[in-house]
Amino acid sequence: MMPAKTSEFKAKHKDIMQDINAESFKHCYLVYGEEAYLRNQVRDELKKALLGSGDSMNMSRYEGKDINIAEVIDMAETMPFFAPRRVIVIEESGLFKSGCPELADYLKSPSETAYFLIVESSVDKRKDVFKAANSGGITIECDTPDIAELRMWAARRLKNNGFMTTESTVNFFFERVGTDMSNASNELEKIICYCQGRDTVMVEDVDAVCANWLSNQIFAMTDAIVEHNQKKAMDLYYDLLALREPPQKILALIFRQFNIMLQVKEMVDNHKDKGSIASAVHLAPFIVGKYINWSRSYTTANLKSCLELCVESDEAYKSGKLDDVISVEMIIVKCSAKPSQG
Template identity: 35%
Template sequence: MAKKQNKDTFSEINDDIANNKLKTLYLLHGEEEYLKILYKNRIKNLLSATDNSMNYQSFYGGETEEEKIIEACETLPFLSDKRLVLVEDSGFFKKGGVTKLEEYFKDIPETTCLLFIEKETDGRGKLYKSLKKYGLVLDCSRQDEDTLKKWIMSSLKKEKLLITRDALDRFLALCGNDMENIQTELEKLISYCNGLEGIQIFDVENICCKTIENHIFEMIDLICNKRSKDALNLYYDLLKLKEAPMKILALIIRQFNILLKVRSLSNGKFSKTEMAKEAGVMTYFIDKYITMSKHYTINELIDILKYCSDTDNAIKTGLMEDKLSIEVLIVRLAT
């Protein structure tokens, strides 16, 4: 029978894997796909759970039936101590009425490891609370800046590479907080700097690619400074790179929401670190956001967001064409 677990920590699952003592029940949830894939693969590798293994069964999607999962969990492993039952994106943890699993969690056989991987969950739900009581929940949200820096520096240490503080800040600024993207860019940087004593900021600038979020950040800066022609040229460049117009609009809206938050916090009561955390941005960018926000009053930023929202609705309802509408929006905001 499953034992009650109280700690929701990555250190605990790391210990479980290192000691080959997996629990019967895990839930990985959140938007950081890198972490969910990492721990899924580590558990699969530990149990030798390949697609054609008799000790591995997987379910995917919202049509998954509770009874099928329970049946899989009750199946004994073949020539092994444990079998893995993997359930991905079931949606069970954001809707009610999943009563059979809720009751079953306390009775999962010790010969089974039941692993749920979900994008969205509701921590108030009975199923979530039951799993948390009898298993281990790992919140795979986007990691904060300090955590990402420690992870990057740890990865570089394994390669016997050092990095300057300025280079590390610039690297994160270019890569964003998506761990999969960071890992990809880090591998490129390590290969580029192989044999060097350390990584400098110019190494980062030479090798690392800007994310679309970086490009939109630059576009907003151009808009704030009324450089409409340059802002439009950047927009056209993004379209040439096959970026979807609606994604560009969504990121423009996000940037102006950040400016509104920063402008609201610019009253002398908050440190820059606190402002960055509250606005959900890296500290590397906060000075620039403060400068950009000073181009507007709070009411002006609210009006801009309303105009962006109206444009978004008009496109989605077919009243306006997406590419041209966003072009007009950029010109209007930068004029």
């Protein structure tokens, strides 16, 4: 069983596995939460069990926000074809956030042969449709496990494939790939393939195989800011927030980018060569070339203004005057705007 953030997931998952093993199912299973990897795992376990040896013709799948509920209910009322169950799969409908009285009413008294498997990233527990699913079935929340449980999961995954590892290696792995379980699972699979023929996974293996994915995303965002690509910068920022990157960490990296640009611009203005600049800011010469190009589209005053904005935003957040997410949004919008050349 996969790790989970709270004991509630473990208890609910245990209940689901008991239903599966006993082949005695509730008429509704609602799988929800932010961790797509866990949502998909529970969904696939239930889908396979509910269909059993039956044909997939007895499964109807509905996805997206334009679902016709009357059509869904009609299908639920249709007898299955040479099978004990008709399986209705609903994914990312938004109905469990916006509400759906028709589905709520139906879930209170569904057809004896209708079994609902509903998967949503976000729900509102106050809605009647959620309460109906919870009352007549099992609702299970899939959040990203905390880092300690993620480490246990990764170490267990490696051990099950014949590999020993150390705590420091596992720590380095998550620093490298982030805490998104889908991405981490893919990276673990790469490590397992890379280390075939050995029985230990080391830091060097992680370094050799795993792309520094989260850092790449962060730097792509800061690159977009200094290239004045506002839409790309904002899209990448929201992606990073979805991966639970702290806004203050992102702010620190934005500050770093503009600080380096200011240093580079001042050295260029003082006729320093690229090698000297690279040595002074501790970056490779080819990377310094990018900073030189970027700095040309800013005046020294522009760069100082961006740095002051970062400092003010940090102070406003720490004093409780400004939300951390919004404070970084404001910086991205202002710093990615085309600067005046006055």
